[in-house]
Amino acid sequence: MTTAKPVDVNGNAIEGHSHDDHHHEHPDGPFIAHHFETAEQQFDSGKLGMWLFLVQEILFFSGLFVAYIIYRNHNPEIFEAAHVHLDKWLGGLNTLVLLFSSLTMAWAVRCSQLEQHLGAVINIVITMVCANIFLGVKAIEYTHKWELGLFWASAYTYGQPQGDHPPYLLWISAPFIICTLVSTMLAIYFRVTASDFWFKFFLCMAISFSGYFGGLGIAWAMPSAEHADHGSAHGEVHASADPGHNASGENHEDDDHNGQPSDEHAKDEHAKDEHAKDEHAGDEHAGDEHAGESTHDQQKQEVNMGGFFSIYYIMTGLHAIHIIAGIIALTWLLYRVLALHFRKNYFGPVENVGLYWHLVDLIWIYLFPMMYLIH
Amino acid sequence: MSIAKQREKLFGHAPETNFLTESKGWASWLCTLDHKRIGIMYLIGVMGAFCLAGIFALILRIELFTPGQMFLGNQTYNRMFTLHGAIMVFVFIIPSIPAALGNFVLPVMLGAKDVAFPRLNLASFYLWMGGTFFFIVSMVSNALDTGWTFYTPYSVQTSTAVIAATTGVFILGFSSIFTGLNFIVTVNTMRPPGMTWFKMPLMLWALYSTAIIQVLATPVLAITGLLLMAERIIGLGIFDPALGGDPVLFQHFFWFYSHPAVYIMILPAMGIISELIAVHAQKKIFGYDFIAYSSIAIALLSFLVWGHHMFTSGQSEMVIVIFSALTFSVAIPSAVKVFNWVATLYKGSIALTTPMCYALSFIFLFGIGGLTGLPLGTLSTDIHLHDTYFVVAHFHYVMVGGTLIAFLGGLFHWWPKMFGRMYNERGGQWGALLVFVGFNVTFFPQFIMGSRGMPRRYARYDPEYQIFHQLSTIGAIILGIGLLIAGYVLITSLYRGKRAPGNPWGAATLEFQCCSPPTFHNFEHDVIVNDPYDYSSIEFDEKVDGYVPVEPAPAEESAPNPLPAETT
């Protein structure tokens, strides 16, 4: 791993080597840091560092996996009833998209190792397009659920009449629309000013971001599966939990305790408090204890329907944030590949971003069956 | 070149510039990538946090002088003990040894020019600053009152600044993760030729084990913090029983990090003690392999015992019995270390320098801290002692009597190396004595209070405990004075102390092969890797007022033979 030091080792005066050589270029190339002896040492360090970072990432997600297992264990029936709201076709599509992007990512690493710069650029752009398709599909999935009121535990209003809701899809898409437009405009600008490098860069970016709209389109094109599942889901949920007695009454009491009631429902707080009171009446008295408990059980079940979606949103949401972080890292790579930074003895950044991308992929490979498939 | 000249070059006069004088101005510090400067910035930062949290502790102790209210209301008391605990744990103790001292000594001890990722190292420091900033925000806005453990559902209900504090914990967590990651990679890939795993000083083994825990455990704290934030902001419902969540799950998550975190605190302290005992007794460390392996063993076992914080929270009997058994297993490697340290003293040449005074008090105090862990690991007695002052005394004996004492010992040991100045030895010894006495007077009565049933985190208490509380308060004041003396001795040395030689203690580890303070690249010459605990070829030289190698023979022999370092 480490090789013999390329410095003289006879114990003689080596000062002069010491104070200021960090300002000088490393003999192995412009991107080798002064404190490394060789390019190989730097590559090994970077790669080990990345692996440790990935270990850290896995443990970061492990907490959520544990929470999933525990909740599934406590409330299997809720998970069974709730997971039909997830469209396994869209989930499956996203799985394929990510798997394909892993292939192109690995290919990009190989290309930059072989100094095939064009191949590296193409593969990185395809990877970014896939990442954006993934987010597009996810946006359709999320917004569809929000429209139905399938939120996390405290905001869960499924089965209640849904009033006017904000244009969720537009909100989510806004950053992508802006990014695509800005990239396109900058590409045109640099085309006009004949700045070839930046033209290529922003052209690639514009192509990448347009993948998001591809994702939206594909997801729209397969709505049949989504609606079919929902039809059956309605029946099941109504059977297991009476939507009229939603637990939000309890939530709002809790909000009161916090002194920060949620604005959204502040208006009808009073009415709901009253309602919850009725249900709890007599809870204080030992004789009525049983009535109190059964009410509580019923509520618990309804709340946990939201509990499934709490876990769903936090897990897929964090994963989506990792995808976005991956897009940012890929953008940085794209810049460096276009600037021809990488060569045979220096392609660590591509390799490391690749490792990261595979991990993000891998986490989805676990998330997909856990959330969408297991019955 | 003659031997005498070479000697003088290595250990005599300081070169014209060192890392402190190499460049000037605020920017040269704030943007530095030099691990030594980053270490010193951390040192200043964590000492500030320590003073702040220490003042909180003193105020708490004074309030507890009487059973009723003196000057702190219940709520203020709760906020203050919360901030004392949270700042001490997250902002001070966890980064104290690894990030402040470790950053300074790890690359030099290893014989490397810097850590593997200097930019990441600086980023860790700024993350630490960011996390601390959020803690300060939570302190001045609506001071946190959840206890440093953030137990749900109280942390979801309280109106205090839980989100700011959790953000702080989250950010500090990543600071800690990146420091650990950096250290692991540095030790794995940056070792110079000849520096094999078993030629590494034990401090490096300890820091390496610590880094493993930092990388593996801290992410769980990060996700816990994130979930708690989501719980408060949007009502996620994973921990809050009112939404169908499970508050005990939070405790599992929290302790899955925070128990290993206890070893993040104590392992590097044990590393320091291994160095101090050997150097200041001028004796080869006894049982090197056992001390090294026990560090790794502690690191791994630390992940299996978190459940012992929840013996009374309603887990199943089976789980509790298993956790109790695993808990006892951690006691063994710690005991092995203590035995080896004492055995090292045998036939040594023991100088009661300030670092050695701290090292000896460490063995005494950590002995009490460790042994009082036994009745806490034993199930039937723990049910009574859990959440009483017995626990408070136990973990203060380990964290203060262990980590803080070792931190101070290490600070005095490497101070000449860091700043090139010797401190007043007599003053340092007095400081160490007062700290030792004050500490025992503060915390020993708490064991008795605890076994008599005084619960922790009580703003008011039964008058029957008053005498113990009063002793404890008096002790805290003595402890405070001792720490002030130690701080005064160190700070005055900066402008009054005499110049430090390259090797003031006669150590054989690499950081004492370079001049004091080291130059930017640490070493003026190629490092010569020897046994880190072989003192036979080092001798006191009155001319330089420090230690020098007796014979440069190993240098001549090993130099032309650039052994490749063992790979991982």
Place this chain on the structure above:
Amino acid sequence: MIQAFTVNNMVLFSQQREGSFSFPEQASNFAVSVDNTYAAIFWVSLLFFVAVNGVMVYFVAKYRRKDGKKAENSPSHNLPMELAWTILPSLILVVMFVQGALGYLEMRIPPESANAVERTIEVKAFKYGWQFIYPNGDITSELHLAQNVPVRFKISAKDALHSFFIREFRIKMDCVPGRYTECWVTPTMTRTPSECVTETESGEIEKGPKEPFHLQCAEYCGQGHSQMRTEWKEESKSWAFPVYVHDLSFEELEVFTRWKTGEHTPWKNGEFYFNAYGCVGCHAIGNNAQKIGPNFQSDGWNIGGKRDFSNGESITFDSESAIDNYISESINYSTKLVVKGYPNQMPKFEFDQDTLGHLIAFIRSPEAEPTNTSSNPSDSIETKSSDATSSEENK
């Protein structure tokens, strides 16, 4: 080995039940064995501690550096020794573990007799107080137990985490909201109210020669955490949350736990509820006392009196019934009207109208029973409905 050491315990920890320097009284079936296990661990630990530190001090004294004398040579490793001091402590630890685990399992598994429903007392912890519900439906804030009768506690919490800790019994169990936990105990020592509260010749009530057993909350739960404990209250001349053990059968405890509403005036009943439901935990009685919640007397209950709320609103009492309505609403919708300057921490209570009437009678005059007690408690409630609109406007 444990047996051998328990003989030594006598020196420091007596077998008498009066308690020792390190431990409170031994008042339950677990106490003796817990204390003995502790003592055994203590002596083993002390032995190791003295050995290690003795050797250390001896070495330091013997091998102090003199005149730059170098260290002598001696081996730096010794495998048999290392193995010895690894394995020997391990064996001792195994003994400790087994002893502790056996003692613990005994604590966890209640005997049949305690497990029965008629021996189960429900413990409800809340911010900041305790409530005990007996099998026959009695509710008090005092824990009354029968000597030598095993009893099981079914434990829950209304809001945050608490922990049910009685130090003389050596039992502790967390109170977790949303689930039940349990523990059991057989009290072995008696401690009756007459030992703990005495009346002087002049008829004044005073703290007795003994204290009741101490119930304490051991899990941090917020502002009033340290008030959730057995404590003598000078202002009310009574013990808060005392634990008494009687030399009676479990059924006979009814004498102490049952409150016969019909036999008392509304004020007396109100006083009882005030204690039983833990109001006393947060609301002080007496002119200067201050606790977490408002003091009922400080502003008085007069027509024309005013209360400011933390949400900026206020209410001015324009009639007797407005005062009654305000009090009843403050109890039933505790989080809605929070008096300015106090935290929003009061738990919910749902009382029937009789109980409310009694409480109002007490709250309006908590220090002494008014001479002209406002006749029938239901009167004040009936006026409530007619005035409901006016109080709505005030909110």
